[in-house]
Amino acid sequence: MEFWRPKYHEYLNSEGDVEIVGSTFQRSRILKELEPETYQLSFEDWVEERKSGLCDVANQVLGAHDNARRFEALKKALASQNVVPFLGAGLSMPSGYPGWTQFLWSLQEESHVKEADLESILSAGDYEGAAQLIHNDLGSALFNKQLQECFDRRCSAIGSINLLPLVFPDSNVVTTNFDKLLESVFAGQSQGFDQIIHGNNIGEALRILNAGGRYLLKMHGSCESVANRVLLRDEYNQAYGDDGIVGRFFSRFLFGKSLLFIGCSLVADRTIQTMEKVVELEGAHTLPQHYAFLELKSGVDRVERKKALAKANIFPIWYPEGEHDESIEALLLALMEAP
Structure with missing residues (x-):
């Protein structure tokens, strides 16, 4: 759990x-340089305490609503290597990327x-329309430049994203994020990805996946390339339309393994709409069940929200509002325990 070391330094x-004779020194630096063995033993003890604390958090989360039974079903699917993580912006935000x-x-x-x-467009949940509105005002060159400057930055991986290579050591990964944090995390903790499949090439994903190896599927492309991006309304229409490449991918991919959505808001966006169409066409009983770690926001009708997600064959595991980072970290650690 080396990625916890900065947090351990915060604790120290x-x-x-x-302050010594007018000079100031960090406590972590003093301990590490003067007593390196004590420093390391103290870090290991702190890690065990943190794991214990996160175990308590997981127990609290799983003790609410109907989370426990759903989580056990997810763990069984994971033990059978039948789960693919689907990752959203919520996993990149602790590292400094914006939602x-x-x-x-x-x-x-x-x-x-x-x-x-x-505000009017965003309150209606029309994020692609909001992006299109600003794009039309700024123009392509300026809009694309600001997108790249924001998401092509090198940020240190912070939080639960560091646990993904441990929970999913051999799994393919799907994301709608534009940043390159996943590439960095997996390369740093494991052998990395054999190939990264972007936007317009996702139609080849199933053929490539069947050939073996581990792949990162960036469904909406990457921040530095406009050609394979899915961001503006026209790009969404092309990718998710009846003949769109993402739509075709989902219609085939959903016959495979269960998806676990992490860091995704799962509002009524194109991904959910496409999944609903596949479920309606094929029948929920013929498809794998999908799961989501989902924040239960205040004022939300939990039962109604659960019904809506079930139309896409997605079944949520709720965690409290405002406790995203710690809850996700706790649930991922719980997934690593034997079923």
């Missing part, structure tokens, strides 16, 4: 620096789009 330094809403608002501040107009 929480009482402030040490999609936050990014759009940052672009609005540098555009002539009125706040009320953007």
